[in-house]
Amino acid sequence: MHVYDFDTVIDRKRTNSVKWDFCTCCDGADQMLPMWVADMDFQSPPEVMEAVLRVAGHGVYGYSEMPSGYYDAIVSWLDTRHRWSVQPGSLSYSPGVITGMNVAIQTFTAPGDRIILQSPVYPPFLASIRNNGRQVVNNQLVLRDGRYEMDFDALEEQIDDRTRMLLLCSPHNPVGRVWTRAELERLADIVQRHDLLVFADEIHGDLVFPGFHHTPFASLSPEISARTITGVAPSKTFNIAGLKASVIITENTRMRHAFDQAQERVFGLYTANVFAIAAAEAAYRYGGPWLDQALPYLAANVEYVQQRLARDIPQVSAVQPEGTFLMWLNFSKLGLSQAALRETIFCGAQVGLNDGTSFGEGGDGHMRINIGCPRAMVEEGVSRIAAVL
Ligand SMILES: Cc1ncc(COP(=O)(O)O)c(C=O)c1O
Incomplete structure (x- = not known):
């Protein structure tokens, strides 16, 4: 069985990527880790590339x-x-x-x-x-x-x-x-x-x-x-x-x-x-076999985030996603205004998430994180957030 590689971090900067080259979450943030726009940081199945x-x-x-x-x-x-x-x-x-x-x-x-x-x-x-x-x-x-x-x-x-x-x-x-x-x-x-x-x-x-x-x-x-x-x-x-x-x-x-x-x-x-x-x-x-390996990888990323939240940032929670490569994080226990939350996550942690309020009513106090990326990036993103909270 061919084993697909989801762990390698691929440099997407300067590829006209919305996620990597056009993140405007925090002006002047030069080390932004973008975990917002809903595409993944993996290469597509080899047959697609061919x-x-x-x-x-x-x-x-x-x-x-x-x-x-x-x-x-x-x-x-x-x-x-x-x-x-x-x-x-x-x-x-x-x-x-x-x-x-x-x-x-x-x-x-x-x-x-x-x-x-x-x-x-x-x-x-x-x-x-x-x-x-x-x-x-x-x-x-x-x-x-x-x-x-x-x-x-x-x-x-x-x-x-x-x-x-x-x-x-x-x-x-x-x-x-x-x-x-x-x-x-x-x-x-x-x-x-x-x-x-x-x-x-x-x-x-x-x-x-x-x-x-x-x-x-x-x-x-x-x-x-x-x-x-x-x-x-x-x-x-x-x-x-x-x-x-x-x-x-x-x-x-x-x-x-x-x-x-x-x-x-x-x-x-x-x-x-x-x-x-x-x-x-x-x-x-x-692409089926590729997807069949991508899904458990994504599920393990979700599990990793849940464990880190429970261990290191218990004041932040996430509903358990049943699908997608997105997680809905609830920061409301921090008691911050949305503007202060944005400042803390985007400019403090330098992690680019989607502001919960952009998803309409029910989004206040929330942010969306994209875990469709190598585990090392998920680890880095959660660690950066933990460090500022
Ligand atoms: C629910 C949903 N619909 C549509 C889209 C965008 O799809 P398209 O680029 O095909 O318009 C997204 C992208 O994040 C999405 O999450």
């Missing part, structure tokens, strides 16, 4: 189109990994899941409509609703027995005649929940009774720790599939976010046509770039 190098070596980078093998690789991945059987014709290209979310909002809702999100949540959810002139309905998650849950009772009360869509984050960034089938079925019952559409952002769906199981929302039933637009991508799973290739899955034919037309006519988006096509196909076709 595919990109093959394309690069050709030297002609003209207009491209996705071959049937590209779609077959995605369909086969969804089937074997998630027992979700979709037709290749249900797939649309999108450069990003958030692009797809915006197109869906513009195509299937009208200005002034109400759209639900569940905060604290990945900041572009809020921006996508607001920037399109729709109203935000926040069905805030609740923390019960150390685990975030959906507030179904509140949700029933929040939905009214102008409510059209729910933005589901599954698995959830930043709280790391992998929603159970029972939770999703309860949500499905509500959206069906209230005739809502769902945009299911399942970009983290492959990043699920042992003992947990990701259920694609649209796979629950044909009725649910008919009202769901799903975004998936190889970007988080295989660390190729910079290549900009995501997949939007709409099994409702009428809705898929509307989505595709909007993308092509309004936004001029219809195909991926040459590198993304080759990389995504190789990732889905050959």
